[in-house]
Amino acid sequence: MGVTLAWLRHDLRLADNPLFRFERPPEQLLCVYVLDRDWLSPPPGLGLPRIGPARLRFLWQSLIALRGELLRRGSDLLVRVGDPVEVVAGLAERHGASEVRVRRDAGWDETQQTLRLGEALGEGVRLWQIDGGMLLDEASLPMPLASLPPGFSSFRRRVERDWAVPAACQAPVTLPPWPDGAPRGLPPLARVCDGAARWRPDARGAFSFAGGEEAGLARLEHYLASGAVARYKQTRNGLSGPDFSTRLSPWLAHGCLSARQVHDAVQAWEARHGANESSYWVIFELLWRDYFHWAARQEGAALFGPRRLPPEAAAFLAWREGRTGMPFIDAAMGELAATGWLSNRARQNVASYLVHELGGDWRLGxxxxxxxxxxxxTASNWGNWRYIAGVGRSAQMHRFDVLWQAERYDPEGAYVARWQPELAELPGGRARQRPWTVAPERFAPPLAGTSGQGARAGARQGG
Ligand SMILES: Cc1cc2nc3c(=O)[nH]c(=O)nc-3n(C[C@H](O)[C@H](O)[C@H](O)COP(=O)(O)OP(=O)(O)OC[C@H]3O[C@@H](n4cnc5c(N)ncnc54)[C@H](O)[C@@H]3O)c2cc1C
Structure with missing residues (x-):
């Protein structure tokens, strides 16, 4: 077998990556990542690129780390910016590849690109698509994809009735050599996006994410070894601090870690310390991730609703910029903009506030x-937004009583005061969540959300 091209997308790791598992290794291997040029420009309707500086920086860190791992095994990485299909097809032709390998992604755009690549590849070039990164593969789902249940609970019950998550595979020890004369390396981030190269997370986030497989494994190891996993069910609705939840999402989203690696590590922890409700709940959450992945595969382009976004109304801009007057919402939107991350509890509340209190379009959010x-x-974000908005597969909307939530999950007002220092001057407690009631001369009432309607305990991942 001649040259194989491994086209990496959201699977930036060596361990448990089927793209690097060979029954018969090829003579030469070309590993390619293409930053889609479209991600650097705004989608119609939103004045911002699809990928912001925080993610781009994490992505570049992950690519640099991946290159290091590949070099250690006798291979290398080529990173280009452009149209992924054109770049991959061009490289396959130039270097005489007989096979292109790619993970089957849930995203509609990725699926379309894979189809286009199939048409663009020369005759005799095999396009090999494979599942990876999730707990389950399509073949091990207990139902055909077309019959995926409309709700998570029935999906989980069917899966858990009789399931065995396949063990994660080890990273390869060595890899086939680089094709003769093939280009290698990646452009400096500052040349791709100066803003991303300069971006730094706000220290108030109390956590700094660093891209790459090794960093992801280190985070997983810390979360287990520190014992934080034993308390996950009680702490996971937290808002601040490094360990109230796993914070594995960036590594999982970029594929620096696979869900099976997390699953295996949690099982190994359970074998030593005993399983409890909390350790189970981490796997339960990963199953949500699987569910959204399979739902996105089933829904295709419908996941996004109409793709052209509506104009950004004043209420949406106030929400986005943390100017609604509702401290819990404005603090969370400030944290998101300053750190690139937000707890699940805060995500649910800000999404509900935009859609159900401000009447904003969920697609803009x-x-x-x-x-x-x-x-x-793609699958987790757009799926969760649809879930909160109550569109698509779950017609039930999920509306949160934001003031009640704020007082329950931030009773002292420490979180809102961290992200809105002017609130720190008010006494701790209720006043910080309702500043317009105690200092009306300084704080205007919020745009919406004082009616007390909406779920209190939070619809799904309650508490
Ligand atoms: C409006 C909205 C948008 C979201 N967008 C994303 C997104 O783009 N990417 C993303 O990874 N998650 C998204 N989530 C899900 C969830 O908020 C994050 O996965 C979680 O907060 C990440 O923190 P963690 O790693 O500490 O999660 P933990 O609570 O420690 O959970 C462990 C892992 O389980 C998975 N998980 C947990 N909850 C969910 C969920 N509700 N849906 C899907 N997977 C889940 C994640 O991979 C997470 O890393 C979104 C949730 C909402 C409400």
């Missing part, structure tokens, strides 16, 4: 998250 999140993942 999802598009803003796509720009701002380090851990953006």
């Amino acid at each position: 999802a598009a803003w998250f796509e720009h701002a999140l380090i851990d953006f993942d």
Whole structure:
């Protein structure tokens, strides 16, 4: 077998990566990542690129780390910016590849690109698509993809009835050599996007994400070894601090870690310390991720609703810029913009506030998250937004009583005061969540959200 081209997308790791598992290794291997040029320009309707500086920086760190791992094994990495299909097809032709390998992604755009690549590849070049990164593969789903249940609970019940998550595979020890004369390396980030090269997370986030497989494994190891996993079920609704939840999402989203690696590590922890509700709950959350992945595969382009976004109305801009007057919402939007990350509790509340209190279009919110999140993942982001908005597969909307949530999850007002220092001057407690009631001369009432309607305990991942 001659040259194989491994086209990497959201699978930037060596361990448990089927692209690097060979029954018969090829003579030469070309590993390629293409930053889609479209991600650097705004989608119609939103004045911001699809990938913001925080994610781009994490992505570049991950690519640099991956290159190091590949070099250690006798291979290398080529990173280009452009149209992924043109770049991959061009390289395959130039270097006489007989096979192109790619992970089957849930995203509609990625699926379309794979189809286009199939048409663009020369005759005799095999396009090999494979599942990876999730707990389950399509073949091990307990139902055909077309019959995926409309709700998570029935999906989980069917899966858990009789399931065995396949063990993660080890990283290869060596890899086939680089094709003669093939280009290698990656452009400096500052040349791709100066803003991303200069971006740094705000220290108030109390956590700094660094891209790459080794960093992801180190985070996983820390979360287990520190014992934080034993308390996950009680702490996961937290808002601040490094260990209230796993914070593995950026590594999972970029594929620096696979869900099976996390699953295996949690099982190994359970074998030593005993399983409890919390360790189970980490796997439960990963199953949500699988569910959104399979749902996105089933839904295709419908996941996004109409793709052309509506104009950004004043209420949306106030939400995006943290100017709604509702401290809990404005603090969270400030944290997201300054760190590229947000707890699940805060994500649910800000999404509900935009859609159900401000009457904003859920697609604008999802598009803003796509720009701002380090851990953006098409299926999880757009799926969760649809879930909160109550569109698509789950017709039930999920509306949160934001003031009640704020007082329950931030009773002292420490979180809102961290991200809105002017609130720190008010006494701790209720006043910081309702500053317009205690200092009306300084704080105007919020745009919406004081009616007390909406779920209190939070619809799904309650508490
Ligand atoms: C509006 C909205 C948008 C979201 N967008 C994204 C996104 O783009 N990317 C993303 O990874 N998650 C997204 N989530 C899901 C969830 O908020 C994050 O996965 C979680 O907060 C990440 O923190 P963690 O790694 O500490 O999660 P943990 O609570 O420690 O959970 C462990 C892992 O399980 C998975 N997970 C947990 N909750 C969910 C969920 N509700 N849906 C899917 N997977 C889940 C994640 O991979 C996570 O890393 C979104 C949620 C909402 C409400």
